[in-house]
Amino acid sequence: MTNGAAAAVSHPNIAFIKYWGNRQDNLRLPANGSISMTLGGLLTRTSVRFDPQLLADQLTLNGQPASEEARLRVSAHLEYIRGLSRSSGHAVVESQSDFPSAAGLASSASAFASLTLAACAAAALELDPRDHSRIARRGSGSACRSVFGGFVEAHAGESDLDGYAQQLASPDHWDLVDWIVITSQAPKSVGSSEGHRLAATSPLQAPRVADAPRRLNLCRQAILQRDFAALASVVELDSNLMHAVMLTSQPSLLYWQPETVELMRSISHWREQGLSVCYTVDAGPNVHCLCLGEQAEQVGRQLESLIPEAQLIRSGAGGPARLVGA
Ligand code: PMV
Numbered sequence: 001m002t003n004g005a006a007a008a009v010s011h012p013n014i015a016f017i018k019y020w021g022n023r024q025d026n027l028r029l030p031a032n033g034s035i036s037m038t039l040g041g042l043l044t045r046t047s048v049r050f051d052p053q054l055l056a057d058q059l060t061l062n063g064q065p066a067s068e069e070a071r072l073r074v075s076a077h078l079e080y081i082r083g084l085s086r087s088s089g090h091a092v093v094e095s096q097s098d099f100p101s102a103a104g105l106a107s108s109a110s111a112f113a114s115l116t117l118a119a120c121a122a123a124a125l126e127l128d129p130r131d132h133s134r135i136a137r138r139g140s141g142s143a144c145r146s147v148f149g150g151f152v153e154a155h156a157g158e159s160d161l162d163g164y165a166q167q168l169a170s171p172d173h174w175d176l177v178d179w180i181v182i183t184s185q186a187p188k189s190v191g192s193s194e195g196h197r198l199a200a201t202s203p204l205q206a207p208r209v210a211d212a213p214r215r216l217n218l219c220r221q222a223i224l225q226r227d228f229a230a231l232a233s234v235v236e237l238d239s240n241l242m243h244a245v246m247l248t249s250q251p252s253l254l255y256w257q258p259e260t261v262e263l264m265r266s267i268s269h270w271r272e273q274g275l276s277v278c279y280t281v282d283a284g285p286n287v288h289c290l291c292l293g294e295q296a297e298q299v300g301r302q303l304e305s306l307i308p309e310a311q312l313i314r315s316g317a318g319g320p321a322r323l324v325g326a
């Protein structure tokens with residue numbers, strides 16, 4: 001991988017304890033730590049080729065030239081990596097995901113995790129996963145978690161150097177399934193970068209952040225002990241707290257659609273009836289329905305009959321970001 005080209009794949013992740021708001025926006029240092037499951041099955045592949053002849057970085061997303069905004073964000077990330085490697089050539093970047101982007105599926109997480117691994121390898125930088133995680137965070141806060149497989153915790157960190165993630169448990173630790181219920185493929189009206197900037201305008205953000213260590217602890221213990229009831233209770237609380245902050249930001253952010261609320265209500269009701277299920281919702285209308293693997297078929301059927309027009313994607317815990325043939 002020293003000929004200036006490399007490619008990497010990585011999975012998106014679903015946050016059980018959400019990151020929302022930055023302590024330092026330019027470094028994407030999060031206001032609070034977070035915990036997620038890396039989503040196997042869904043994949044982003046990113047290739048990077050440095051070319052001294054190029055006058056600017058080029059970016060293709062899913063076969064189409066990217067917007068100038070996306071190109072500049074990737075270019076800033078490459079600039080940091082070029083600085084670390086003391087190389088100066090511009091790059092051709094091609095990124096392809098096999099799932100809908102910008103609809104609350106953390107596509108920027110797998111995009112920046114795979115970009116980081118590919119760009120560092122193409123620049124001949126030999127780094128460990130912790131360094132990759134820290135660098136990926138600078139591109140997208142949630143990307144630091146997609147560097148690792150299984151169940152992952154991102155530290156809030158004191159500075160750029162300790163804002164990274166680490167694995168809590170491997171993918172085979174717990175057979176959890178995430179049914180992603182896609183009711184809308186439309187790009188969200190306010191992206192998470194802008195949402196993070198608005199978080200501090202909510203009077204609820206400070207208490208949400210102050211309580212985060214307690215929720216992180218509950219979630220970590222629930223995962224380590226494979227305690228679904230404990231996980232469900234803290235995951236739904238944490239999702240609701242983040243959306244309470246979004247709703248009370250200025251301007252207010254309301255990501256939910258009628259189907260989102262219908263799903264949240266039904267999933268809580270199914271749990272009261274004895275199914276091991278819970279919901280979590282990212283910055284978009286789509287609902288992630290978590291359940292035990294042994295009940296996944298039944299939960300899938302119930303979701304299908306509740307919202308027949310929705311697209312359902314089934315995912316379990318997946319592996320880490322890794323280099324593949326360029
Ligand atoms: O990494 P970003 O900037 O796309 O932010 C992620 C925000 C949430 O998905 C809503 C929460 C999280 O921790 O993944």
